[in-house]
Amino acid sequence: xxxxxxxxxxxxxxxxxxxxxxxxxxxxxxxxxxxxxxxxxxxxxxxxxxxxxxxxxxxxxxxxxxxxxxxxxxxxxxxxxxxxxxxxxxxxxxxxxxxxxxxxxxxxxxxxxxxxxxxxxxxxxxxxxxxxxxxxxxxxxxxxxxxxxxxxxxxxxxxxxxxxxxxxxxxxxxxxxxxxxxxxxxxxxxxxxxxxxxxxxxxxxxxxxxxxxxxxxxxxxxxxxxxxxxxxxxx
Amino acid sequence: xxxxxxxxxxxxxxxxxxxxxxxxxxxxxxxxxxxxxxxxxxxxxxxxxxxxxxxxxxxxxxxxxxxxxxxxxxxxxxxxxxxxxxxxxxxxxxxxxxxxxxxxxxxxxxxxxxxxxxxxxxxxxxxxxxxxxxxxxxxxxxxxxxxxxxxxxxxxxxxxxxxxxxxxxxxxxxxxxxxxxxxxxxxxxxxxxxxxxxxxxxxxxxxxxxxxxxxxxxxxxxxxxxxxxxxxxxxxxxxxxxxxxxxxxxxxx
Numbered sequence: 001x002x003x004x005x006x007x008x009x010x011x012x013x014x015x016x017x018x019x020x021x022x023x024x025x026x027x028x029x030x031x032x033x034x035x036x037x038x039x040x041x042x043x044x045x046x047x048x049x050x051x052x053x054x055x056x057x058x059x060x061x062x063x064x065x066x067x068x069x070x071x072x073x074x075x076x077x078x079x080x081x082x083x084x085x086x087x088x089x090x091x092x093x094x095x096x097x098x099x100x101x102x103x104x105x106x107x108x109x110x111x112x113x114x115x116x117x118x119x120x121x122x123x124x125x126x127x128x129x130x131x132x133x134x135x136x137x138x139x140x141x142x143x144x145x146x147x148x149x150x151x152x153x154x155x156x157x158x159x160x161x162x163x164x165x166x167x168x169x170x171x172x173x174x175x176x177x178x179x180x181x182x183x184x185x186x187x188x189x190x191x192x193x194x195x196x197x198x199x200x201x202x203x204x205x206x207x208x209x210x211x212x213x214x215x216x217x218x219x220x221x222x223x224x225x226x227x228x229x230x231x232x233x234x235x
Numbered sequence: 236x237x238x239x240x241x242x243x244x245x246x247x248x249x250x251x252x253x254x255x256x257x258x259x260x261x262x263x264x265x266x267x268x269x270x271x272x273x274x275x276x277x278x279x280x281x282x283x284x285x286x287x288x289x290x291x292x293x294x295x296x297x298x299x300x301x302x303x304x305x306x307x308x309x310x311x312x313x314x315x316x317x318x319x320x321x322x323x324x325x326x327x328x329x330x331x332x333x334x335x336x337x338x339x340x341x342x343x344x345x346x347x348x349x350x351x352x353x354x355x356x357x358x359x360x361x362x363x364x365x366x367x368x369x370x371x372x373x374x375x376x377x378x379x380x381x382x383x384x385x386x387x388x389x390x391x392x393x394x395x396x397x398x399x400x401x402x403x404x405x406x407x408x409x410x411x412x413x414x415x416x417x418x419x420x421x422x423x424x425x426x427x428x429x430x431x432x433x434x435x436x437x438x439x440x441x442x443x444x445x446x447x448x449x450x451x452x453x454x455x456x457x458x459x460x461x462x463x464x465x466x467x468x469x470x471x472x473x474x475x476x477x478x479x480x481x482x483x484x485x486x487x488x
Contacts, residue, residue: 130333136335140346142346143350155336232381
């Protein structure tokens with residue numbers, strides 16, 4: 001096997017693959033940030049005493065956990081385009097081609113899907129904090145915000161971390177689906193390279209290695225975070 | 236009699252005709268009890284008799300269905316403002332300690348001082364240390380709850396409650412979750428507090444402690460107060476048959 005096709009520069013595809021891996025990481029991390037934000041907000045909705053908020057939260061998790069990620073991508077991609085076009089035409093009278101940037105589309109799709117899983121992980125973690133912790137906070141006179149922020153959330157975070165690490169891994173892998181809309185992340189780069197060189201196995205193998213590098217490095221971060229959050233909790 | 240009815244004393248805790256239902260189940264039946272400032276009242280009774288529910292309803296962890304509960308003349312209700320007032324005056328110690336596991340002992344004591352009393356960090360720390368000394372564990376201040384024994388944890392929880400300088404302190408079976416050899420260190424601290432003059436309502440099965448500390452004893456059975464009496468009389472000459480049976484079983488060893 002001639003590995004010179006993985007070299008950098010004009011003759012090799014190494015640089016394209018690395019840029020693709022960078023894009024994969026960028027999409028994954030921004031999707032994950034969005035997913036965490038969604039997770040906190042919708043977990044709060046689903047745990048709210050206000051019924052319409054609970055319905056809204058349930059609706060979101062039901063839809064986004066129940067529909068395949070690939071379908072979400074197509075729906076957001078084509079739906080977003082339709083929406084943008086009708087807005088552009090209706091309001092600004094522009095009728096040329098217009099679409100959402102691929103990166104934003106990818107981030108939205110992956111983030112919305114992963115957000116539904118984060119919501120459930122965080123909701124479960126909040127429910128796992130013992131009732132006595134709520135009671136002790138209330139009796140000391142903490143407001144419900146203070147209780148949530150200083151007492152419940154830090155403990156829920158500790159419980160949620162393994163689940164959230166899991167969602168991160170899934171998020172990272174799901175970015176591969178974004179290649180269908182043409183964003184050049186590592187999968188797309190591998191496809192282009194293998195098409196040009198007729199060596200698909202080499203490039204898909206390389207893509208697999210790049211995924212493994214990203215997951216194992218980021219996993220270390222989660223291990224550290226878990227250790228940090230377990231302070232005071234040794235068993 | 237004119238003092239009662241709609242009126243109530245300006246200080247103290249007063250429960251008037253309190254009923255509490257969980258669905259169909261009546262956990263408290265027509266409870267009437269008043270506790271004056273400085274008084275020590277011990278509530279006993281078999282499990283499920285409503286003792287915990289009674290003191291939990293005083294601090295608004297349970298909500299009574301009818302009747303009234305007054306704390307220093309303020310009528311307890313579900314309004315957050317009223318509950319905040321009440322909780323400024325009343326502290327509580329739980330069976331399971333309920334320390335915050337992610338905070339050190341000192342931080343446990345300081346959290347509400349900083350957020351609710353809004354005093355400075357230095358003052359909060361100083362006050363935390365004062366009360367940790369009162370419960371004889373100043374050297375544990377910077378450890379996490381999981382690093383302490385059960386008895387130390389419960390004393391830390393007592394210090395946390397004392398830090399808020401409440402007028403009334405409620406104890407919900409404070410020694411029931413402890414290993415036997417740790418019960419006394421907690422009871423000793425409670426006796427010291429009683430001698431310092433804080434008003435206490437204590438649910439406990441520790442009859443030795445009750446006898447030493449209580450001004451009055453309350454015996455509950457199936458959600459009702461069956462007997463209230465001066466503690467000496469309660470132990471030597473209980474009026475009610477059920478009280479006798481209860482004391483016989485609990486003091487039989």
